[in-house]
Amino acid sequence: MHITLHKSKIAKQSSIEITGSKSESNRLLLLKALYPELTLKNVSNSDDSNLMTTALSASSNLIDISHAGTAMRFLTAYFSTQEGRTITLTGSQRMKERPVQVLVEALRELGANIEYLENEGCPPLKIYGKKLNKCRVSLKANVSSQYISALLLVASKLENGLELTLEGEITSVPYINMTLSLLDEIGVEASFIGNVITVKPNTAKLKPKTLVVESDWSSASYYFSILAISPLGSEITLSSYKENSLQGDSVLVDIYKHFGIATVFKDNKMTLIKESSPLKPLAVDLKDAPDIAQTIAVTCFALGIACDLTGLHTLKIKETDRLVALKNEIEKLGGKVAITDKSLHLSASNQINDMVSIGTYHDHRMAMAFAPLALKTNLIIEDAGVVSKSYPSFWEDLKRMGFEIT
Structure with a gap:
């Protein structure tokens, strides 16, 4: 099943419940x-x-x-x-x-x-x-x-x-x-x-x-990305999350400060707020949280900023070789990517090609990481049902926020 994500605007405030980690x-x-x-x-x-x-x-x-x-x-x-x-x-x-x-x-x-x-x-x-x-x-x-x-x-x-x-x-x-x-x-x-x-x-x-079970931080990463690409003042509340989480991907809170995202914890929920729009290049070692590499690379591409992501030696043996997959799909969209066997280097550019069809390589994270780009352009996601591997209600949740999907 391929789906088309039409260029969308999200609601100023939304709340999403995410399944357990x-x-x-x-x-x-x-x-x-x-x-x-x-x-x-x-x-x-x-x-x-x-x-x-x-x-x-x-x-x-x-x-x-x-x-x-x-x-x-x-x-x-x-x-x-x-x-x-x-x-x-x-x-x-x-x-x-x-x-x-x-x-x-x-x-x-x-x-x-x-x-x-x-x-x-x-x-x-x-x-x-x-x-x-x-x-x-x-x-x-x-x-x-x-x-x-x-x-x-x-x-x-x-x-x-x-x-x-x-x-x-x-x-x-x-x-x-x-x-x-x-x-x-x-x-x-x-x-x-x-x-x-x-x-x-x-x-x-x-x-x-x-x-x-605490909700899944890898699944939360796509909302950090959506918010980073959204207008100032946008907010998303996600449940159920702990400030002192056991999950390695909770480093999202610190990494996304770089994109102007503040995170507030209250009553087992966290609210993400877009407070500023800094556009400096990002360099981060993801050896303790390799599953969020795809999300971060796409966020940087959407914002037109360069990034150097290191510590990615395990990505080659995932559902697909995620480094090669990222390079292929970002370059289809007009970006420039260099990879080694353990790092990814994205050049700054303001070009995002329209209506590109994103291959997902049997990899749930490829489908979800590229979805936030619909805030900037129209795109097609191939084999969109692959998200069921970790987050079956992902597309419904995006629709509820205002994404237009056919």
């Missing part, structure tokens, strides 16, 4: 599978979280998680620990190209029995669930934090817990801290000292507990 939801869904005494509220309605829920309750031995990378990693660890179950874990064609070797090797070191069914190092996997009694493993610290979180989430159910040593400079620290905070919240003991993370084993039942 995909990253928090997926971690808590796995913990609930290990500890059924937990109750979850405001769980994400994203495809990824729905796939995770279905996979965890499936009785079938063949589980297909489509494009859901987080689910692939978390479930690989989970099924490795499920004694007596043999599972084949597969996904889309793109998923079969996405590496999972780092995690598989770490799990094998802990005693797991996992086979590759097609290409070495990639899904599909055959997992023979068993009791894992080894407890020490090392990983390079700059790998995807999802590998690290996958191990930490199952660690309390390993016979002797886990001692995980991270070698080198650690990236995506907020996502590791999110996992550890959630373990702490449910009553699992863990520590992160220097480069060593330790999780204590836990065989006891937990105290029954209800956890409310």
Whole structure:
């Protein structure tokens, strides 16, 4: 399904409710599978979280998680620990190209029995669930934090817990801290000292507990972008958000000050206000929040300002190679982009071509990151339904704010 976004003006004030964080939801869904005494509220309605829920309750031995990378990693660890179950874990064609070797090797070191069914190092996997009694493993610290979180989430159910040593400079620290905070919240003991993370084993039942998932900050990023491109005095209120969030993408509050956006927190809501229109170039290291790179690049392009975004080495192994995809689509619109394997450099320019058709590459963030450009020009978004991966009601929410979409 392609949609056309017509050049639009948004309401001066609007409010949007955003579903629970995909990253928090997926971690808590796995913990609930290990500890059924937990109750979850405001769980994400994203495809990824729905796939995770279905996979965890499936009785079938063949589980297909489509494009859901987080689910692939978390479930690989989970099924490795499920004694007596043999599972084949597969996904889309793109998923079969996405590496999972780092995690598989770490799990094998802990005693797991996992086979590759097609290409070495990639899904599909055959997992023979068993009791894992080894407890020490090392990983390079700059790998995807999802590998690290996958191990930490199952660690309390390993016979002797886990001692995980991270070698080198650690990236995506907020996502590791999110996992550890959630373990702490449910009553699992863990520590992160220097480069060593330790999780204590836990065989006891937990105290029954209800956890409310905070709304998704990556989804909020598109509204920061919309507001940055909007007239002075525009406001958007988003719920439900905490000022001291566990989510790495909450750095949006600081980054978007650069574009004149003030953020006010009150009663679990945050209100974004366009206070000024500074147009200075932006340089920012996104190693702790790579998922907002596309949003920021498009904001800068819309405002005609240059940006240098670094720390993006994980973007090449996402739903698509996001650096190449950004370069392709921004250049179609008339921008000038240079990329390396871990950075993106956008030149300042005031040209935005009209009625360009934006390719989305099976990547939900490509569709949503480019949508705010409709405040400046008409554009077409190809395969617009891809947003269901993380934010199914995105286009309806934009319409409610005043975007014209056919």
